[in-house]
Amino acid sequence: QQPVQSPQAVILREGEDAVINCSSSKALYSVHWYRQKHGEAPVFLMILLKGGEQKGHDKISASFNEKKQQSSLYLTASQLSYSGTYFCGTASYNGGSQGNLIFGKGTKLSVKP
Amino acid sequence: GAGVSQSPRYKVAKRGQDVALRCDPISGHVSLFWYQQALGQGPEFLTYFQNEAQLDKSGLPSDRFFAERPEGSVSTLKIQRTQQEDSAVYLCASSPLSLNTEAFFGQGTRLTVV
Numbered sequence: 001q002q003p004v005q006s007p008q009a010v011i012l013r014e015g016e017d018a019v020i021n022c023s024s025s026k027a028l029y030s031v032h033w034y035r036q037k038h039g040e041a042p043v044f045l046m047i048l049l050k051g052g053e054q055k056g057h058d059k060i061s062a063s064f065n066e067k068k069q070q071s072s073l074y075l076t077a078s079q080l081s082y083s084g085t086y087f088c089g090t091a092s093y094n095g096g097s098q099g100n101l102i103f104g105k106g107t108k109l110s111v112k113p
Numbered sequence: 114g115a116g117v118s119q120s121p122r123y124k125v126a127k128r129g130q131d132v133a134l135r136c137d138p139i140s141g142h143v144s145l146f147w148y149q150q151a152l153g154q155g156p157e158f159l160t161y162f163q164n165e166a167q168l169d170k171s172g173l174p175s176d177r178f179f180a181e182r183p184e185g186s187v188s189t190l191k192i193q194r195t196q197q198e199d200s201a202v203y204l205c206a207s208s209p210l211s212l213n214t215e216a217f218f219g220q221g222t223r224l225t226v227v
Binding site: 034040087100101102104105106 | 117154156157158169206214216217
């Protein structure tokens with residue numbers, strides 16, 4: 001089941017904040033966040049495991065609400081380099097294996113000067 | 114190599130032709146994934162290997178698609194009798210252990226079927 005991301009697109013001025021949400025109808029084991037710039041490979045940002053943790057990475061942080069099967073990515077004081085498409089990938093526990101990583105459709109973030 | 118390497122970077126195939134896409138994961142990485150990414154869309158899961166075992170192939174769109182990783186390192190995605198709807202970027206990713214670690218993506222192979 002593909003996770004749902006919102007919003008689909010967002011335009012920011014440099015220095016503004018943004019929140020990107022990712023929700024799933026399945027019980028999740030972990031949520032992975034990636035950023036992809038045009039024509040490039042997705043680049044890893046962070047992983048959150050079930051247990052409701054929160055993580056930070058410079059001015060980018062994320063939370064995982066296990067009960068709601070939701071994760072949010074927070075970008076504060078955005079920089080031009082934050083522009084790109086953000087994908088969440090979700091993994092559900094699947095019997096004896098971790099299962100596969102399913103990505104959402106992405107959120108396109110554009111940061112303007 | 115330093116990262117995940119995919120070849121060729123670009124492939125143009127005539128409709129009906131067979132193609133083979135190669136992925137060299139980071140040395141020692143146990144898990145390997147194939148994804149299909151259409152323009153403006155997220156990566157769509159195709160298949161997943163743990164070493165040489167193909168644990169999940171539920172994302173392969175038809176029996177024209179076949180993937181293998183016979184020695185647990187290099188993987189090949191083969192598409193038989195290509196069709197126009199197969200045109201996409203095919204991404205390969207590898208990770209060192211289970212899924213709860215970072216997955217490293219290759220640059221992808223852009224397949225265009227004409």
